Amino acid sequence: MKKSRLLSLLLTLLLALSLVSPFALAAGESSGSAILDSMVVDAKAAVLVDPDTDEILYELNAHEKMYPASITKVMTCLLTLEAVDAGKLTLEQTVTAGPAIHTGIGDNASTADIKEGEEIRIIDLLYAALLPSANEACNVMAEAVSGDVASFVELMNQRAAELGMTGTHFANTHGYHDDNHYTTAYDVYLMSKEAMKHEIFRTIVASKSYIMPATNLHPEEREIRTTNALISNFRYLGYLYSYATGIKTGSTPEAGYCLAASATKEDRNLISVVMGCEREEGATGSAGYTYFSESSRLLDWGFKNFSRQVMLDATKRDIPEVEVTLGKDTNYVTLAPQGEISALLPNDVSTEDLEYNYTLNAQSVEAPVEQGQQLGTISVSFNDQTYGTLPLVASMSVERDPWLYRLDRLEKFFGQLWVKVLLVVILVAVAFLVVRRLLFGSRRGRYGSHSGGGRRSRYTGSRRHR
Structure with a gap:
């Protein structure tokens, strides 16, 4: 009985701690800036x-x-x-x-x-x-x-x-x-x-x-x-x-x-x-x-x-590349933000404290790609506040390879369902004709040999004297 009561008490304490700890954690959370965390105003x-x-x-x-x-x-x-x-x-x-x-x-x-x-x-x-x-x-x-x-x-x-x-x-x-x-x-x-x-x-x-x-x-x-x-x-x-x-x-x-x-x-x-x-x-x-x-x-x-700091501009690196298909001399394109986002930030905040989120229009893009072409967006935030979003644009142009393009067009053409169906129909028709030719052609051959032999016996055989 005593063991049961002790176990019950321990479980109750654990439950209470589980309920309290999230609030304690929230109260001790850091904004990422000592300047912000240290400021307290004596007012309601x-x-x-x-x-x-x-x-x-x-x-x-x-x-x-x-x-x-x-x-x-x-x-x-x-x-x-x-x-x-x-x-x-x-x-x-x-x-x-x-x-x-x-x-x-x-x-x-x-x-x-x-x-x-x-x-x-x-x-x-x-x-x-x-x-x-x-x-x-x-x-x-x-x-x-x-x-x-x-x-x-x-x-x-x-x-x-x-x-x-x-x-x-x-x-x-x-x-x-x-x-x-x-x-x-x-x-x-x-x-x-x-x-x-x-x-x-x-x-x-x-x-x-x-x-x-x-x-x-x-x-x-x-x-x-x-x-x-x-x-x-x-x-x-x-x-x-x-x-x-x-x-x-x-x-x-x-x-x-x-x-x-x-x-x-x-x-x-x-x-x-x-x-x-x-x-x-x-x-x-x-x-x-x-x-x-x-x-x-x-x-x-x-x-x-506080001072005005540039949070995001064209100098931003480590942005994901986008795959380029049918490109000449390259199969990817690098991206760069277009424009600038600046904000009043605590002086102890650096770019390492900022969070960047990327959204790409697609994982790959078909050449040609023009320099400045928008391929996605990028946003920047600090302390759970988003400060803005900029377009992500191609930092260079990528030409289209004409041979790869032609091969791709052929592949896409023959990859279409109706073309596949048509090809199957044609193949079936050809196969039918070939089989028919083989079957009926051999039969005519056999019949032709038999009648020819009869004609030879009829016209070339020895004549009987009357």
Whole structure:
């Protein structure tokens, strides 16, 4: 009984290990790059992308549902600028803040102190929304663009769908918390990239401060300052990042601390998004705001550790040859990729770490073969991601041997079924005639000899005298 129980216990342990080990193996898997394997971002979700090529350098839960907080204002300002581009509004146009100015905004929300009935320019509203993160400015722009806030929110969701933001749903114009107002780190990248195409947007988000001119309800100028500590140390010290060019902060208790950041270094552009960051426990003053420190660290990591590398071009060797039939002086042709595939890769990745997959149109080809003729394709991948596919073309021409061609044509002609059938029919007919000739010819011969002998006895025999 004890032995039985011990055996049962061992089997149970083995089963448990068999269930656990695949997860342990997955957790310890290597990407093939120490640079990639060593990077960990202190956030619930993050992504680092080259906006010029859409190449993702780093991602952490990039498609998981998150709350965007005030990063929402990027979409509101994008739609306002697109209305300006369409001629519906102008940057210098003055609009009046209506009674819906505080729609969806709770207490202690960030503000530029824009009041109902205040006459204010579109350009000033854009600065107010993007620098001090004024919630009320977003509702004023929404009414200017769509007539009312609800219609503008519908437009926000429509534009999000057009941009491929499949994990996003907007419920308001500013990002004040709503359970039905959510996005993903990658979707934030998509709308940030689109907004950064507008020169005025880039100018605003790179600004440390802005002077809002006097209005009918504010007789004095107002200086507003950015909330982005990568751009300005007015609010928090110690986070300035010399390559930073924007973009937008966001924070609520539900969303945590969020930042969409952009940077340019030596003509290279990067956009990072961190979401759900927490302030370091016990931090005071300017310390512990990890959404700034993690963003600058992530951007710096991308600039220092990645470079554009040629993954595949015509210099690629060790490609399978293709057999050539009926060729003159050769029976094979070498192949080469046509074109080039390059990518931003970690600097510690070499061609030995890349995987190449070949697909040939056929195992052999009949001459003539022209140089540059496509005979297959080749793809290149790294870390389970395929970076592209190129045609495989003949690297030389192969002439056709005329004698081999004629012999081949004869062989193919006589190899056809109908020809084979016809030949069989002919052979059968010839054989029949030969057999018939042999059979009936011999019989006539025998009969002819017998009658001839009779005639000889009839005409040449001795005559009887009467």
